Amino acid sequence: MSAFTFPVEVAEDCPFGIHNIPFGIYSIPGQARRAATVVGKWIIDLNTLVQNDVFTHADHADSLEGVFLQPVLNDFASLPLAVRQYVRLTIIENLNNAESPFYTNVKVQSQAFVPLEQAEMHMPMRLTDYTDFYSSIVHADTAGKGMNFPIPPAFWEYPMAYNGRVSSVRVSGTEVIRPKGFFLVTPSDSHVQLQPSRELDFEMEMGCFISHPVQAGEIVSAKEAQKHVFGYVLLNDWSARDIQKYEMNPFGPFHSKSFLTSISPWVVTPEALEGSLVQPVASNASVISSHLQNDPNNHAGYDIEFSVSLSRKGSDPVQIVRSYLKDSYWDSLQMIAYQSSSGCGLHTGDLLGSGTNSSATPVSRDPSSPVGCGCLLEAVAANIGLPKVANESVRWLEDGDLVTMEGWFTTPDGKKGGFGPLTGLVVPEKLSGE
Numbered sequence: 001m002s003a004f005t006f007p008v009e010v011a012e013d014c015p016f017g018i019h020n021i022p023f024g025i026y027s028i029p030g031q032a033r034r035a036a037t038v039v040g041k042w043i044i045d046l047n048t049l050v051q052n053d054v055f056t057h058a059d060h061a062d063s064l065e066g067v068f069l070q071p072v073l074n075d076f077a078s079l080p081l082a083v084r085q086y087v088r089l090t091i092i093e094n095l096n097n098a099e100s101p102f103y104t105n106v107k108v109q110s111q112a113f114v115p116l117e118q119a120e121m122h123m124p125m126r127l128t129d130y131t132d133f134y135s136s137i138v139h140a141d142t143a144g145k146g147m148n149f150p151i152p153p154a155f156w157e158y159p160m161a162y163n164g165r166v167s168s169v170r171v172s173g174t175e176v177i178r179p180k181g182f183f184l185v186t187p188s189d190s191h192v193q194l195q196p197s198r199e200l201d202f203e204m205e206m207g208c209f210i211s212h213p214v215q216a217g218e219i220v221s222a223k224e225a226q227k228h229v230f231g232y233v234l235l236n237d238w239s240a241r242d243i244q245k246y247e248m249n250p251f252g253p254f255h256s257k258s259f260l261t262s263i264s265p266w267v268v269t270p271e272a273l274e275g276s277l278v279q280p281v282a283s284n285a286s287v288i289s290s291h292l293q294n295d296p297n298n299h300a301g302y303d304i305e306f307s308v309s310l311s312r313k314g315s316d317p318v319q320i321v322r323s324y325l326k327d328s329y330w331d332s333l334q335m336i337a338y339q340s341s342s343g344c345g346l347h348t349g350d351l352l353g354s355g356t357n358s359s360a361t362p363v364s365r366d367p368s369s370p371v372g373c374g375c376l377l378e379a380v381a382a383n384i385g386l387p388k389v390a391n392e393s394v395r396w397l398e399d400g401d402l403v404t405m406e407g408w409f410t411t412p413d414g415k416k417g418g419f420g421p422l423t424g425l426v427v428p429e430k431l432s433g434e
């Protein structure tokens, strides 16, 4: 028997309580990748639950055969919402029942539970498309000043976006190789040179994975978009500001953002976020296209607290950023609606980045407290002093910096839930031949 006993122990600071039940892809040495959820310090292998008849619903059980043996969650994500909700609720019910096979069945006990620290986490989805949006007024205003782009009129009309590079989206823990790009070595130079970025940055974002496709030619309204959401991950849109400043004229970002985008491995469902629903985002109260207008009773205005911590030269991590999703001007349902507007269609596995999540930084604050900037560019542009790390002032990311993002919310039982950490270690650029 495993040490998985009733009642499940979930530490105060653990992101994975009984009502979170995110979905992810894990492996242990010698075994293929497969689907799991997580509670406390335990991975729960989902196919083992299928094989041991935990999911018995007459309408849903058949569709779960083999689905959790896939190396990505796309097949699960494309199942009807009722099936996915049934899986989550059945797991919660079993966790709360001392007589459940989770605690009493020898096979389930010996095969379903894997200590989290023994598992390697992988990309949860096979990505089909990746779009990154622009939804924070504070970010658009402050970072815009840093880039010499005032907030454009379109910002207030729809959630603006650019197309990202699918193959550059990688799971948490992937090293951040310092990117190279073209920019002036000194401002007086007449030509740019290909060189390693000196202004490497992070962007604190949330990613939304699509479940049911939107057919080509079909426009989805924000009011109808919820049924296309599979779930959410944390997303770090690593950005090279020197490359970006040169290349974003007049096109969108290219090399400055296409080297790596990291995501957290656990996909948190909209159901887990229901305890965090607050009011619809601010754009709903202004004049916008009717198909972008949210249903006040079915929107994605969640109260999620984000943080970014930085460790430099192996120092203790220092929380340098704290921001809130509720400060966004646009929500993920409006992003789905806007993405669909051209008739391009959406696919199971499309990833929509929220855009940098920033909140106001109080004018007078303790210099050691985190700032609201969702990226370093904002702090540089607005001359906001970040808390010191390893007794040093922070401007841009240095080789050896470890960046950790977190996102916390309230699960439907009123307890604290989280995404789990999203990390990336900055390593030097590769020299030719390496």
Ligand SMILES: O=C(O)/C=C/C(=O)CC(=O)CC(=O)O
Binding pocket: 132, 133, 134, 135, 136, 139, 140, 143, 144, 145, 147, 149, 203, 237, 239, 253, 354, 355, 356
């Ligand atoms: O021009 C700016 O203010 C900056 C634009 C971006 O960095 C693009 C982007 O990734 C948008 C975002 O994350 O909000």
Ligand SMILES: [Ca+2]
Binding pocket: 132, 133, 203, 205, 237, 353, 355, 356
């Ligand atoms: Ca971004």
Ligand SMILES: [Mg+2]
Binding pocket: 164, 236, 237, 238, 239, 257, 258, 259, 260, 261
């Ligand atoms: Mg990126």
